[in-house]
Amino acid sequence: MQPYDPQPIEARWQAWWKSHQTFHCPNPGEPGFDASKPKYYVLDMFPYPSGAGLHVGHPIGYLGTDIVARRKRMEGFNVLHPMGYDAFGLPAEQYAIQTGQHPAETTAQNIATFRGQMERLGLSFDWSREFATSDVDYYRWTQWIFARLYDRGLAYQTEVPVWWCEALKTVLANEEVIGGRSERGDHPCVRRPLKQWMLKITAYADRLIEDLEGLDWPESVKAMQREWIGRSEGAEVRFPIAGGKGEALSIFTTRPDTLFGATFMVVAPEHPLLDRLVTPEQKTKVDAYVAEAAVKSDLERTDLAKDKSGVFTGGYCLNPAFDPADERARLPVFVADYVLISYGTGAIMAVPGQDQRDWDFAKAYDLPIVRTVQPPADFDGEAFTGDGPAMNSGFLDGLGVAEAKARMIAWLAEQGLGEARVTYRLRDWLFSRQRYWGEPFPVLHRPDGSHQRVRDEDLPVALPHMTQFAPPDDGSPPLSKATDWLAVHDPVSGETLQRDTDTMPGWAGSCWYYLRFMDPHNGSAPFSQEAVRYWNQVDLYVGGAEHAVLHLLYARFWHKVLFDEGLVPTKEPFQRLFNQGMLQGFAYKDATGRLIPVDEVDGEAEPPVLKASGEPVERIVAKISKSLKNVVNPDDVCQRYGVDTFRLYEMFMGPLADSKPWNDRDVPGPRRFLERFWRLFVDPDSSDRLRPNLLEASQGAAVGESLELEKQFHRCLQRVNDSFEHFNFNTAVAAFMEFVNVATKSVGALRRDQAERLVCAIAPFAPHVAEELWSRLGHPPSVCFAPWPQVEASYLVDEDFELVVQIMGKVRARARAPQGANQDELAALARASIEDRLEGKQIVKTIVVPGKLVNFVVR
RNA sequence: GGGGAUGUGGCGGAAUCGGUAGACGCAUCGGACUUAAAAUCCGAGGGCCCUUUGCGGGCCAUCCGGGUUCAAGUCCCGGCAUCCCUACCA
Known part of the structure; x- marks a missing residue:
């Protein structure tokens, strides 16, 4: 009696793979490297090792890449398929503070948990390449790359108003603050001026847009990146200050064609020329407004979108489009917080006729509105932003918007009043954090305020071990308390220098880890040229859509800097990008719309009811979360049904790109399939290791029932192959099921050669059972390098x-x-x-x- | 407000090009095996209706409404719903 029993099979083969280093992939020059094979680099976005371990949602992308990697190996590629950990950063530190342990300890524990869970899933990573971004052997080179940025003038320190989160005791990047609250933990944040490290990503803005062109990425991600960079073309125009001594207020506009329609101007509350513009009569009001705006920016300044607020400064500028004597040239200047200091020049010309925000403001403050673009006859809106002939615009009258823009820019340049200009929504990257758990900056400060970077041969600047690593209450960085680490004697100059006490943000380590995987143990360089020229770039990069902008933009930026340094051969790091969908769970909703955790509901009842009150509730699809009690641990599923079942189920649920809910009830389906699959090879009522028909070598071409199976198999294989195109492995699993259903009906007709190819085809999906049957078929391990079977078109057509x-x-x-x-x-x-x-x-x-x-x- | 994605049975989902809607699986129901149950195996199944002893047949069905076409889940136009991203960027 030998029914399908996955546990011993899976344990045996996982142990075999581990002891034989089956998935170890040698680099050029290393023993076992085969230069005749083409290369393939398939990478997962590495995880942040949280304390909770993996739930069933995490590995779905890893399973997808594992299937791709395993098939590529069978197709004769050298496959680079590594895994590591994004281990530095705020959450690790928060977790450590909460649990009262050092982040180095908690990180090590969490990594061990993750590693164990991933190994249990039979993922074919080359574990010899594993590292964490918090390993000193790794972040040494993160610091080294920072030094390259420093030398190129791409890293600079400046005093900037930054988001400060009192609860987290740290500065946060713009993108980590949502509506005035921290993305992590949802704590209130305020703006504060602080000296910060910045990376000049804006210098690469155009290349970051242009090079998206050749990438095999989802259009939605490309669009998000383009929008995030937010390139906009327009003009900078100088408006002389009325009664001034040649001073002018510079504004940026994308609509220079509407210059004749400007009826007032607005500056941001933080604008440097504000003091110059304010008249004594208005000063009290303006000061009050500026103070209010400073507080308001801490709260949701954006929530006040509808009601525009502002105050007249008392000052006037002159619209250069008109003769200074012309009544229409005199524009009152307002201060209002709908103008942002950090975009363009922090000042605008307001053209209410063609801009809704300006329209709203003009209405609220009773300012004149002049249309300079003729709207269509049926237009019944307020500001008109569409195309049309210019009017009330002197030499532009009658021209379309595009033509009018070009003429106006030419005229402004000719008059020395302005010029064409491009601005970006993208800001430079705020790169320092006042926290402990991150890469120290390889920078030394002199008493006079100047600084120099640590020489390459003195790297790494190791993070000192501290027992008191929580942020001090005075807001200073934890590293400023590491007294015996701080001071450095410089043997060259004889000076005593101070180490920089900020650390890099969590994003730093993930900017180049894919390169380190190419040569992870290199002690003399971040990676060798030989390795990077061979592995070239990531062929397939799989991860969640939540990284569509930040991580991918930052990594592309660093990669381009390394490209300019001549250190990498490609302009872009990731040739193909694929976003897996989110795995969701079930939860319940009562009549009031309140979400109910699964453990409070009797889900078997129809309709489901609250256990406590019997009140009927509705089943809905929701996020997997602790609070909804719908977290499923993959270990439990593997324990109960087996790893291969878990893998097949996750792939069978639907296309990898789609979001879909985990349903415990569906898991037995793939398990039953594997049992049927097993019985195709092994008669459970016999003690034989294989059915007798599989022991004989196949003679000649298949005929009769065997021929039917042959046709069926090629049809199945065709669908399996197709599923790799869009990662809809659900159709591959369905194809295997159909084949097995048919083959079960004529079990004795299945030939040995057919059985062998079937085992090969399923190996990437259910590797353990495949390895077991491959071995029972008399082949030495491993099926991982057996040839991928070929579809023969002649079998695909019937008479x-x-x-x-x-x-x-x-x-x-x-x-x-x-x-x-x-x-x-x-x-x-x-x-x-x-x-x-x-x-x-x-x-x-x-x-x-x-x-x-x-x-x-x-x- | 802007951008993107999605919408097919009780459920997850199939359906390269416009060409048999609902593959495969779950759940359900019926049958076989069993002292019994589980497991397993076999079978049924979108809705409404007509007819018949059984066979059979018709109409309606892919979020809603239009359109193109011999033919629409698929293409076009207009809505609705859900989810995600973004939010005064001048």
Whole structure:
């Protein structure tokens, strides 16, 4: 008796893979490296090792890449498929503070948990390349790359108003603050000026847009990146300050064509020229407004979107489009917080006729509105932002928007009043954190405030071990308390220098880890040129859509800097990007719309009801979360059903790109499939290791039932191959199921060669059972390097097919038709099959789709 | 407000090009095996209706409404719903 029993099989083969280093992938020059094979680099976005371990949602992408990696190996590629940990950063530190342990300890524990869980899933990573970004042997080179940025002038320190989170005791990047609250933990944040490290990503803005072109990425991600960079073309125009001594207020506009329609101006509350513009009579009001705005920016300044607020400064500027003597040239200047200091020049010309925000402000403060673009006759909106002929615009009148823009820019340049300018929404990257758990900056400060970087040979600057690593209450960085680490004697100058006490943000380590994987143990360089020239770039990068902008933009930026340094051969790091969908769970919702955790509901009842009160509730799809109690641990599923079942189920749920809910009830399906699959090879009632028909070598071409199986197999394999195109492995699993259903009916007809190819085909999906059967078939391990079976097109066509016969597009009959039949033959065949229905009708038209159907159009 | 994605049975989902809607699986129901149950195996199944002893047949069905076409889940136009991203960027 030997029914399918996954646990011993899975344990045995995982141990075998580990002891034989099956998935170890040597680099060029190392023993075992085969230069004749092409390379393939398939990478997962590495995880942040949280304390909770993996739930069933995490590995779905890893399973997808594992299947790709395993198939590529069978197809004869050298496959680079590594895994590591994004271990530095705020959450690790928060977790450590909460648990009262040092982050180095908690990180090590969490990594051990993750590693164990991933190994149990049979993922074919080359574990010899594993590292964490918090390893000193790794972040040494992160610091080294920072030094390259420093040398190129791409890293600089400046005093900037930054988001400060009191609860987290740290500065946060703009993108980590949402509506005035921290993305992590949802704590309130305030703006504070602080000296910060910045990386000049804006210098690469155009290249970051342009090089998206050649990438095989989802269009949505490309669009998000373009929008995030937010390139906009326009003009900078100088408006002389009325009564000033040649000073001018510079503004940026994308609509220079509307210059004649400017009726007032607005500066941001933080604008440097504000003091110059304010008149004594208005000073009190303006000061009050500026103070209010400073506080308001801490709260949701954006939530006040509808009601524009502002105060007249008392000052005026002159619209350069008009003669200074012209009444229309005199524009009052307001201060208002809908203008942002950090974008453009922090000041605008307001053109209410063509800008809704300006319209709103003009209405609120009773300012004049002049249309300079003729709206269509049926236009009933307020500001008109569309195209149309210019009006009230002097030399521009009658021109379309594009032409008018060009003329105005030319005129401004000629008059020395302004010029074409491009601005970006993208800001430089705020790169320092006042926290402990991150890469120290390799920078030394002199008493005079100047700084120099640590020489390459003095790297790494190791993070000192501290027992008091929580941020001090005074807001200073934890490293400033590491007194015996701080001071450095410089043997060259004889000076005593101070180490930089900030650390890099969590994003730093993930900017180049994919390169380190190419050569992870290199002690003399971040990676060797030989390794990077061989592995070149990541061929397939899989991860969640939540990294569509930040991580991918930052990594592309660093990669381009390394490209400019001549250190990497490609402009872009990731050739193909794929976002897996989110795995969701079930939860319940009561009549008021409140979400109910699964453990409070009797889900078997129809409809489901609250256990406590019997109140009916509705089952909904929701996020997997601790609070909804719908977290499922993959270890439990593997324990109960086996790893191969878990893998097949996750792939069978739906296309990898889609979000879909985990459903415990569906898991037995794939398990039953594997049992049927097993019985195809092993008779559970016998003690034989294999069915007798599989022991004999196959003789000659398949005939009869075996031929039918052969055809069926090629059809199955075709679908399996196709599924790799869009990662809809659910269809591959379905194809295997169909084949096994058919093969089960003629078990004795399955030939040995067919069985062998079947095992190979399923190996990437269910590697343990495949390895076991491959071995029972008498092959030495491992099936991981057995050849991927080939589809032969000749087996995909039958001699005849089912011809669908339609009348007026409705199916009325079906008939068997020979494959090679021509149109006339098919039409005749179809007509014969529905003779009675055509009686008394006149055939107006006959449409024949060879191999498919015939449609009669009748009257 | 802007951008993107999605919408097919009780559920997860199939359906390269416009060409048999609902593959495969779950759950359900029926049958076989069993002292019994589980497991397993076999079978049924979108809705409404007509007819018949059974066979059979018709109509309606892919979020809603239009359109193109011999033919629409698929293409076009207009809505609705859900989810994600983004939010005064001048």
